[in-house]
Amino acid sequence: MELDTITAISTPMGEGAIAIVRISGDEAITIADRIYKGKKPLKEVESHTINYGYIFDPETEKKIEEVMVSVLLAPRTFTRENMVEVNCHGGIVSVNRILQLILKQGARLAEPGEFTKRAFLNGRIDLSQAEAVMDLIKAKTDRAMNIAMSQVEGKLSKRIQRLRQALLETVAHVEVNIDYPEYDAEEMTLGILKEKATFVKNDIKKLLQTAQQGKILRDGLSTVIIGRPNVGKSSLLNNLVHDNKAIVTDIPGTTRDVIEEYVNVRGVPLRLLDTAGIRETEDIVEKIGVERSRKVVEEAELVLLVLNYNEELSNADEELFKISEGRDRIVIINKTDLPENIDMVKVKYLAGEDPIVTTSLLLDEGVNELEEAIKTLFFEGELEASDLTYVSNSRHIALLNQAYDSVSDALQAIEAGMPVDMVQIDITKTWEILGEVIGDSVHESLIDQLFSQFCLGK
Ligand code: GDP
Ligand code: ZN
Missing domain, CATH: 3.30.1360.120 (Probable tRNA modification gtpase trme; domain 1)
Known part of the structure; x- marks a missing residue:
């Protein structure tokens, strides 16, 4: 060249x-x-x-x-x-x-x-490694950096190649059976096809199971702090930002429409939404508080709902519970250094299954527990292993979903007792889709587009 x-x-x-x-x-x-x-x-x-x-x-x-x-x-x-x-x-x-x-x-x-x-x-x-180089440049936490690094080293590529190899072998085997029946090669029976396709399907599923975590580690977990005026939202924000200094690399050419800040809480990157709103003067927030909260809550993956231990629950508090219902949510009861006036039984009822953490941000108490709750909510143990191959790139996730559908089609055809060469069409398609992850069969225009997102000089 x-x-x-x-x-x-x-x-x-x-x-x-x-x-x-x-x-x-x-x-x-x-x-x-x-x-x-x-x-x-x-x-x-x-x-x-x-x-x-x-x-x-x-x-x-x-x-x-x-x-x-x-x-x-x-x-x-x-x-x-x-x-x-x-x-x-x-x-x-x-x-x-x-x-x-x-x-x-x-x-x-x-x-x-x-x-x-x-x-x-x-x-x-290959392409997935090239994309990982870009992720590496943008990585905001050590963990995101590790994922990108293992991808640069080709972990995901190897995994994909192994799957493609398995698919290719079945296709080749079928071809031999059809083209050279006199070779008397072991007949590729539906039974063997089913075994191979099942292996591929399960492995793709495993990869897809890492996608949600992988994506969050890469892009950050969008988080919003809501609560009535004066409950301690700004204090919480400052506390989180202060304790968990984010690694923020500015990427030239990226525009952000929401004002956001990154913090790294025990390996979980939080992307704090609407922090400008929290920092605005309280009289503005008071007027449009609930309305504004409703909007940001819609964009958030995690809601931190702050209440005042020292005051009775108000209608506004209950309203905030309502608008954040069904989200991943942690309820924070702040100002425990002051006398208890909140109805804890009612808080527990409103919070349902969601974790409740009590804090005194003034005395810097309870923040560790809050950070632990965030980590637990996110990692749930099993996926934390560092040697795991995470899929974090949206393009890869979309392709893996397509490959999953296509290999599922193949399995369905097998179940229905279709002829082997019919099943092979879906198997070949799966092989092609997986090839796109590592850039084996992608269009030049896509390549140009992908690389144009990089920084200068990389
Ligand atoms: P926001 O309106 O929700 O953002 O609340 P701020 O963080 O601005 O806090 C309102 C007031 O409560 C400030 O004067 C804080 O110093 C005070 N405050 C915050 N956390 C605590 C706490 O845990 N205990 C006490 N006694 N005061 C607190
Ligand atoms: Zn404030």
């Missing part, structure tokens, strides 16, 4: 002490040598070494900056092409100047995600 040489700044703009400019392609080393001066030209150094030197402008011969340059020769590189990485510690201005010089020497500015796209096109990684 003939691909030109591309370059980009691959560290976040304006942040971090070190900036890296990456170059990838046949000409990477030649281009870098025209603007680099060190002990030896880069074309003479060994692959996978870091070399000290400086960058200069070949037109003026002026020294621009001291740098460390990594030389990585194909094929043992991320893109499987020759790569050069220029590490400089200067600010944005000098990084940009280095980039401009590289462009002048004949490299082209990379599109967002183009380095990863090359890794895919050059067969270094």
Whole structure:
């Protein structure tokens, strides 16, 4: 495949002490040598070494900056092409100047995600791994990072490949039976077909069972704090944000229509909705409190309903119970440092099965219990194992659902005693759908679209 040489700044703009400019392609080393001066030209150094030197402008011969340059020769590189990485510690201005010089020497500015796209096109990684690279960049918690990492390493790909292999074997077997009956190969009976299809169906189901958790770990559990004015919503928010500093990487080009904040509660990323509303002055909230709550509750996956221990339950409290009925909900009774005026029996009745936690946010009491309740509600134990393959990407989930339907069709055909070659149609379709997860049979337009969501320089 003939691909030109591309370059980009691959560290976040304006942040971090070190900036890296990456170059990838046949000409990477030649281009870098025209603007680099060190002990030896880069074309003479060994692959996978870091070399000290400086960058200069070949037109003026002026020294621009001291740098460390990594030389990585194909094929043992991320893109499987020759790569050069220029590490400089200067600010944005000098990084940009280095980039401009590289462009002048004949490299082209990379599109967002183009380095990863090359890794895919050059067969270094498959599509699900490429998508995982993107998730890795966006990961907000360690756990989300681990999922993405295991996917980059190809765990999901291997699982999918194993399923496809099983399907392919049955298809091949049937073909042999049909085309070469004289070979007298063991007849692919409906019995064997059923066994294989059942194995595939069950494994897809297992993968789909991780999807909800996987998606939440990736995108965050949308959470809303509701309660009457003065019960302690802002205090709770501040407490959560303070204790669980979120890892938030800003992704250029993403717009957020709701104001939200991320917190990481014991490995569960909460995406707190409408936090601006909570922080607004109380008189506004008082007027539109219940109405506004109704709206955000609709978007939320988890509702934290805060009540005041020191006051009697009001109609507004009961209204808030009503609008959040049926959601995953934790009832928080705050201000336990003050005398009890709330009717606990009634609270228990209204809360039903939902966990109730008592807190004094003023004294910082009960917050651990609340965090534990959030974790329990979310993980329910079994899926927490770190070696699990999670499916977290919506595209993968949609495809796995299709594959599940298609293999179910095959099984139904088997049950109905259809001829083997009819069943094979559904089996082949399942094989094709699974191929799309790892990018075996996807359209070029989809590939372009997927990679365009990346950040620049990745
Ligand atoms: P919001 O209107 O629901 O956001 O409530 P705030 O968090 O703004 O709290 C209202 C008032 O209650 C503030 O003066 C807080 O300091 C106070 N407050 C919050 N939590 C507690 C608590 O556990 N005990 C006591 N005594 N006061 C609290
Ligand atoms: Zn408030």
